[in-house]
Amino acid sequence: MIRITIDDIETQVEEGTTILNAARKIGGKIVPPALCYYSSLKGSGGKCRACLVKVEQASARDPRPMPKLVASCCTPAQDGMVVRNITSPEVLEARRGVVELLLINHPLDCPICDQAGECDLQNFAYEHGLEKTRYEFPRRTFDPIDIGPHIQLHMTRCILCYRCTLVADQLSNDRVHGILWRGEVSEISTYIQKAIDHEFSGNMIDVCPVGALTDKHFRFRNRVWFLIPMDAHRNCAKCCGKVVLWLRGKEIYRVTARKDEYGEVHEFICNECRWEHYNLNDWVVEGPRAFQPWSVINANKYHANTKELPHTLYSKLDNERWNEFEGVN
Amino acid sequence: MRRLLLLEKAHIEEIDRYDIYRREGGYTSVEKALKSMSPQEVVEEVKKSGLRGRGGAGFPTGLKWSFLDKKSGRPRYLVCNADESEPGTFKDRYLMEKLPHLLIEGLIVSSYALEANRAFIYVRGEFKWIIKILERAIEEARTAGWLGKNILGSGFDLDIVVHPGAGAYICGEETALLESLEGKRGLPRVKPPFPAVVGLYGMPTVVNNVETLAAVPWIVLNGGDAYASIGIGKSTGTKLISACGNIKKPGVYEVELGLSVEEFLYSDEWCGGMEGEYGLKAIVPGGSSVPILPAHLALKTASGQPRLLSYESMADGGFETGSMLGSGGFIVYDEAQCIVRNTYNFARFYHHESCGQCSPCREGTGWLERLLHKIEEGHGTLHDIDLLWDVQKKIEGNTICPLGDAAAWPVASALRHFRQEFEAHVHQPQQCLFRRRASFVFANASVEIA
Amino acid sequence: MLAVRRGKKVEFSPEVLEQAQQIIRRYPEGQQKSALIPLLHLAQEQFGGYLSVEAMDYIAELLHLKPIEVYEVATFYSMFHLKPVGRYVLEVCHTGPCEIKGAEWLIQTLKKKLGIQEGETTADGLFTLRRVECLAACGYAPMLQCGERYYEFLDTEEKVDALLEQLRQNAIT
Numbered sequence: 029m030i031r032i033t034i035d036d037i038e039t040q041v042e043e044g045t046t047i048l049n050a051a052r053k054i055g056g057k058i059v060p061p062a063l064c065y066y067s068s069l070k071g072s073g074g075k076c077r078a079c080l081v082k083v084e085q086a087s088a089r090d091p092r093p094m095p096k097l098v099a100s101c102c103t104p105a106q107d108g109m110v111v112r113n114i115t116s117p118e119v120l121e122a123r124r125g126v127v128e129l130l131l132i133n134h135p136l137d138c139p140i141c142d143q144a145g146e147c148d149l150q151n152f153a154y155e156h157g158l159e160k161t162r163y164e165f166p167r168r169t170f171d172p173i174d175i176g177p178h179i180q181l182h183m184t185r186c187i188l189c190y191r192c193t194l195v196a197d198q199l200s201n202d203r204v205h206g207i208l209w210r211g212e213v214s215e216i217s218t219y220i221q222k223a224i225d226h227e228f229s230g231n232m233i234d235v236c237p238v239g240a241l242t243d244k245h246f247r248f249r250n251r252v253w254f255l256i257p258m259d260a261h262r263n264c265a266k267c268c269g270k271v272v273l274w275l276r277g278k279e280i281y282r283v284t285a286r287k288d289e290y291g292e293v294h295e296f297i298c299n300e301c302r303w304e305h306y307n308l309n310d311w312v313v314e315g316p317r318a319f320q321p322w323s324v325i326n327a328n329k330y331h332a333n334t335k336e337l338p339h340t341l342y343s344k345l346d347n348e349r350w351n352e353f354e355g356v357n
Numbered sequence: 358m359r360r361l362l363l364l365e366k367a368h369i370e371e372i373d374r375y376d377i378y379r380r381e382g383g384y385t386s387v388e389k390a391l392k393s394m395s396p397q398e399v400v401e402e403v404k405k406s407g408l409r410g411r412g413g414a415g416f417p418t419g420l421k422w423s424f425l426d427k428k429s430g431r432p433r434y435l436v437c438n439a440d441e442s443e444p445g446t447f448k449d450r451y452l453m454e455k456l457p458h459l460l461i462e463g464l465i466v467s468s469y470a471l472e473a474n475r476a477f478i479y480v481r482g483e484f485k486w487i488i489k490i491l492e493r494a495i496e497e498a499r500t501a502g503w504l505g506k507n508i509l510g511s512g513f514d515l516d517i518v519v520h521p522g523a524g525a526y527i528c529g530e531e532t533a534l535l536e537s538l539e540g541k542r543g544l545p546r547v548k549p550p551f552p553a554v555v556g557l558y559g560m561p562t563v564v565n566n567v568e569t570l571a572a573v574p575w576i577v578l579n580g581g582d583a584y585a586s587i588g589i590g591k592s593t594g595t596k597l598i599s600a601c602g603n604i605k606k607p608g609v610y611e612v613e614l615g616l617s618v619e620e621f622l623y624s625d626e627w628c629g630g631m632e633g634e635y636g637l638k639a640i641v642p643g644g645s646s647v648p649i650l651p652a653h654l655a656l657k658t659a660s661g662q663p664r665l666l667s668y669e670s671m672a673d674g675g676f677e678t679g680s681m682l683g684s685g686g687f688i689v690y691d692e693a694q695c696i697v698r699n700t701y702n703f704a705r706f707y708h709h710e711s712c713g714q715c716s717p718c719r720e721g722t723g724w725l726e727r728l729l730h731k732i733e734e735g736h737g738t739l740h741d742i743d744l745l746w747d748v749q750k751k752i753e754g755n756t757i758c759p760l761g762d763a764a765a766w767p768v769a770s771a772l773r774h775f776r777q778e779f780e781a782h783v784h785q786p787q788q789c790l791f792r793r794r795a796s797f798v799f800a801n802a803s804v805e806i807a
Numbered sequence: 808m809l810a811v812r813r814g815k816k817v818e819f820s821p822e823v824l825e826q827a828q829q830i831i832r833r834y835p836e837g838q839q840k841s842a843l844i845p846l847l848h849l850a851q852e853q854f855g856g857y858l859s860v861e862a863m864d865y866i867a868e869l870l871h872l873k874p875i876e877v878y879e880v881a882t883f884y885s886m887f888h889l890k891p892v893g894r895y896v897l898e899v900c901h902t903g904p905c906e907i908k909g910a911e912w913l914i915q916t917l918k919k920k921l922g923i924q925e926g927e928t929t930a931d932g933l934f935t936l937r938r939v940e941c942l943a944a945c946g947y948a949p950m951l952q953c954g955e956r957y958y959e960f961l962d963t964e965e966k967v968d969a970l971l972e973q974l975r976q977n978a979i980t
Contacts, residue, residue: 074547075715077755096754102547125751129720162744165727173809188713206875207542207713208882210525212723214713219878220860221809432835444902444941475835482848482886483942485955518833523844523884526940540843540870542883558838599946601904607946645903645941686945688904702903706940712883798911 030107034058034081035115047100047111048079052290058113059290061123061152063130063237064189065101068294072194073101076187077126078152082119085110097122120156127156132163133212134238135184143239145252146323148291149187154324170215175205176223178244178303179233183215186240192216192232199296200226216240227266230302234285234293245303246282255281257317262310266298272317273308280306286317359626360587362575362595363568364611367455373490375497378458384503386574390466391511394577399470403573405581407593412438412529412566413644413684415668424553425471426561433473434562437464437570438534439480439487442526444645444706445686448597449567451609453480453487456571457494463570464517465503466577471563474514479534482523491519526710530758531564533712544714545758566684568597589615592667596682602689605629618642618664619656622689635691639774642671643683645703646763648770649696650680676770695791697782700771701729707764718761721752725768732779735786742779746772810889812860819865823853827869839870843880846870847887856896857888885939893928893935895974898952901938904945909962913949914938916967933978934971 029040032050035058041050049067051059060081065073079101083094088108097119100111113119131153138144170183188207193216196203205218218224224232233241255274262269274282283302285293305311371377378384390399404419425433437460441449453460464476480488495517498504506514520538522528528537532546535557556562572594576584585593592614598621601607606629612621618640621627631637640655641647650664658664659678664671671682690699708722728745731737745768753765772779781788792799819827827846834841846866847858854862863877881887888896897917901910914936918924921934928935944950947959958970 074757077715077717077757080755099547099757104549122751122755125755126716129724129751130716132720132724163724165724187716188719203873204875206879208879209713210542210883210885211711211713212708212719214719217809219810219875219882220812441943442941445904445945447943447945447947450943481943482844482884483952520841521845521848523848524886524939525884537844538841539838540840540880542879558835601945601948602907609946641903688945690907694907699903699907702901702906706902709940795911798915 030105030109032105032107032109032111034111035113041105043104045105047081047083047098047103047105047109050105051100051111051113060100060113061148061155062101062290063148063152063187064191066191066194066235067290067292068296069191069194069198069235072189072191074099076130076189078123078130080119080122080126082112082116083109084112123156124158127153128158128162130187131157131161133168133184134187135167135169137185140248141182141185141239142242142247142252143185143236146291147239148237151324168212173217174244175218176225176229178230178299179224180242180244180247181216182240182242183217185238186216187238188214188216189237191235191237192241195228195232195235195296196224196226199228199231202226227298227300228296230299231285231293231296234287234296237291243282243302250276250281259286259314259317260311261314262301262305262312264298264301267301268295268297269301270295271297271301271311273311273313275308278308280308360595360613361611362584362587363452363459363571363597364455364609366459373455373457373494375458375494375501378456379501383458384462384465384498384501386577387462387465387469387503388509390469390577391509391513396470396472399466399577402576402581403470406572406576406584407581407588407591408569408572408576408584409592409668410566411568411572411596411685413443413646413681415682418565418569421553421565422467422471422563424551425563426554427472429561431560432475432558433471434557434560435464435468435471435473435476436531436534436538436557436562436564437476437478437567438529438531438564439478439484439567440522440529440534441484441567441684442481442529442710443684443686444703445601445641445688446599446644446684447601448599448609448685450484450487451599452567452571452597453484453491457490458498459571459574460491460567461494461498461503461517463573465498465508465515467563467565467570467573468515469513470573473563474516476515476517477538477557478517478519479528479538480519480521481528482521485521488519488521495519525712526706527712527758527760530760533758534564535562542712544712545760547757587613589665589667590669592669592682596666596685598666598685598687600628600687600689602687603632603635603691603694604689605632612666614665614667615670616666618666621666621687622656628687628689631689631691633691633693635693637689638692638694639690639696641680641686641688641690641767642666643681644686645688645706646759646766647681647683648676648679648766649699649774650770651774654678654774676766677773680770693790693794695733695789696771696775696778697729697733697789698791700768701726701733703767704729704764707760711760711764715757715761717752718756718764721748721761722764724748725752725764729768732782733786735782737779737783739780739783742772742776742783745779810860812864815861817854817859817861817865819849819853823849831870840872840876843870843872843877844884847877847881851887856892856894857890891928894933894978895953896935896937898937898939898942900940900942900944900948900950900952902941902945905941905948905950908948910938910949913951913961913967916964917951920967920971933975 034051060079063076063078080097081100085091087106173181208217258273260273271283285297408418409415468476525543527533528543530545533543537543552562595611599609623630637652641649658673668682673679704726708726711718711722713719749765749768752761830845831842850862867874867877950959
């Protein structure tokens with residue numbers, strides 16, 4: 029076991045644990061946000077830069093600070109490491125930059141996006157973003173594409189976290205979609221018209237941090253915060269059968285896998301459980317979902333099991349600088 | 358005084374052919390190393406020489422070699438980075454065209470030092486004729502017994518493969534290069550682990566620039582101490598400088614590190630001075646990624662010392678008043694050039710070359726380009742200039758690989774040293790000398806945003 | 808935008824196939840994916856100067872890769888053309904050092920002489936004009952790449968005319 033201190037809180041973790049997972053062990057406000065890292069997907073992380081932290085002391089043996097901010101999701105903790113997350117103005121400043129850059133090409137169509145209320149980017153922007161955009165150029169746009177009978181792709185909303193390609197690699201042996209092109213115009217695509225249709229493809233929707241991949245059976249039917257999530261299960265030959273039913277009255281609006289407090293699924297479910305059992309009688313209902321990830325919207329909805337809203341992290345930062353840009357249209 | 362370690366034989370006719378190269382004393386370092394030195398002894402000589410990576414970062418080569426994991430017994434690889442794509446840099450191309458056998462000789466000796474039995478040369482795909490030159494040279498060397506099994510009866514085996522890239526600046530970054538060599542998209546890897554531990558095919562790997570490897574034979578033959586006695590301070594040996602821009606004699610020059618910028622720029626032996634009627638305005642001394650220096654800081658440091666072509670002198674003053682030696686891409690601008698235009702041009706380059714993997718670089722480089730385009734075309738405001746500064750700050754240091762920094766630095770340094778020119782583009786864009794001189798081009802050209 | 812699979816299969820001739828196998832053998836056992844970029848170059852050369860979906864599917868088959876792995880790589884690198892191009896692709900470098908020596912002039916001149924815009928191909932199918940980023944010829948600007956060669960110091964109309972004439976002659980012979 030090694031000792032690591034994050035925002036003045038010390039904890040002990042197994043060797044090889046990343047800073048992010050050490051922070052998750054401590055829990056609460058000091059956990060860095062993560063838009064691309066996903067603990068159950070091998071090879072994820074490092075890309076979105078939302079989880080950058082400052083390493084004040086690399087280890088007990090080498091007490092020098094690391095020269096740059098590091099991605100906490102893929103930097104292993106060292107014995108005696110001292111890390112600053114929300115207690116470092118530099119980190120908050122960088123994070124503010126990351127969210128601003130992620131949003132310059134984002135359509136900001138939350139009012140008509142099914143992901144609203146459970147969107148990592150929405151939460152991230154709420155905590156770390158500016159109130160108005162400073163970007164005045166045309167945004168990158170793509171037409172929505174149906175990729176198969178169940179899923180629609182809105183590339184405009186995508187933040188290129190690569191999670192959906194990892195799901196396809198990990199849960200099927202025939203990946204047909206990937207990241208095409210380069211740089212700013214990179215996109216998720218099949219290149220040729222082809223449905224993504226393997227037995228576990230629906231999990232791509234669950235791992236998507238934003239509204240880029242949406243469930244065609246659920247689109248526009250309801251807002252997630254009007255639904256009651258219930259844990260339920262059934263005997264399934266293909267998967268664990270453990271799901272969350274999203275109910276309004278007795279009607280199942282959608283079925284998803286179970287997400288933990290960081291929005292991660294650890295037991296993926298098959299497409300049959302997700303899309304072929306909309307009858308409540310098919311399920312053994314266990315009770316209300318014991319755990320809800322925190323979100324901007326449900327923070328006011330599910331009193332019992334949600335975390336409190338974080339304090340405004342930026343109170344200590346110089347806000348005047350940002351007001352200088354009032355003049356920019 | 359001009360001292361040539363790399364290009365000494367470059368003028369000899371047909372030196373790219375094996376027979377001529379051998380006749381002129383080629384491959385003797387291989388004989389010396391394989392017959393009378395242990396691999397560790399070669400590493401020690403390179404350490405002693407103080408040779409630093411010539412690709413841009415200037416990291417000590419011997420130290421990099423000593424990080425290579427030899428203990429685990431897994432196969433090791435040496436990869437030569439010949440993906441020369443940094444704007445302003447065209448030295449490796451010259452070296453490979455003229456002296457392909459020098460690179461191969463360097464690869465053999467270095468592979469022996471690293472106990473690697475397979476080496477790759479990753480050449481940018483556009484250099485199609487160089488790939489042919491290298492492949493022919495490798496064939497000649499193999500026929501002559503310098504490659505293959507049990508070279509010179511030493512028990513050491515080596516094969517060299519030339520691998521073409523396909524047009525991606527990012528593949529000059531060593532981990533992106535390895536990804537590309539594995540047949541994937543050139544996305545830089547998250548480090549650690551470093552290639553010395555987990556590199557090509559997951560095996561311990563050293564990636565060295567062409568010029569770095571070409572310097573090794575001389576070191577092996579003459580000793581690390583002899584090499585270290587050339588140059589100045591920690592900048593030992595010689596460096597290829599590719600000079601371009603508004604100078605009389607653009608080209609590739611080998612200089613002893615420590616030569617003054619003033620002499621290099623104005624002496625007839627090198628650049629031969631400015632090409633036309635205009636005086637010196639600025640220099641980008643180490644390839645497009647490094648900070649631009651205005652004339653007075655290019656020739657003298659802030660403390661009044663002559664600015665030298667060395668790692669330390671170039672960096673003197675940090676980013677406030679200094680720059681970096683980088684890859685040795687020496688771009689000279691005369692008074693008629695527009696810094697705003699040039700900064701826009703570089704920003705467009707980085708936008709085009711961003712791999713798109715991490716968000717600050719993917720989104721930020723495009724924003725930089727668009728802001729600079731707006732200012733350059735005369736539609737900018739003073740707020741845009743402040744915003745430009747702010748956006749580059751958001752990218753710098755926050756990305757997976759140094760491309761983000763490389764995109765931010767030219768913008769930051771141009772704003773630092775030439776802010777008045779940006780402001781002039783806001784107030785009186787029509788006064789820009791470059792635009793006026795180039796009006797016949799710009800009048801009917803819509804410069805597209807890629 | 809999605810590409811279309813036309814269903815016309817393509818394959819290398821036996822000689823070229825042997826060349827491809829040789830390339831694959833250069834890489835260590837089990838690492839045949841390394842041959843992907845060299846084989847895409849070969850395919851582009853063999854199948855009309857660009858990579859159709861069929862050509863990429865064929866390379867995927869040769870290397871036992873999923874087609875998407877090939878599409879991912881082919882779309883990343885700027886040397887691969889995914890749409891048909893002219894016989895000679897004139898790729899003018901327009902990065903910093905070339906620009907200050909007249910890259911824009913060269914592009915405008917070529918546009919005028921060929922009667923096409925950037926990215927377009929002449930009606931006779933001979934020339935495609937593109938602008939590209941740094942080709943490592945900064946000291947020899949303005950310049951362009953065409954096929955396996957660099958053409959440097961193209962700073963007068965006469966030199967541009969001579970180049971175009973030479974290429975037209977090559978096309979005939």
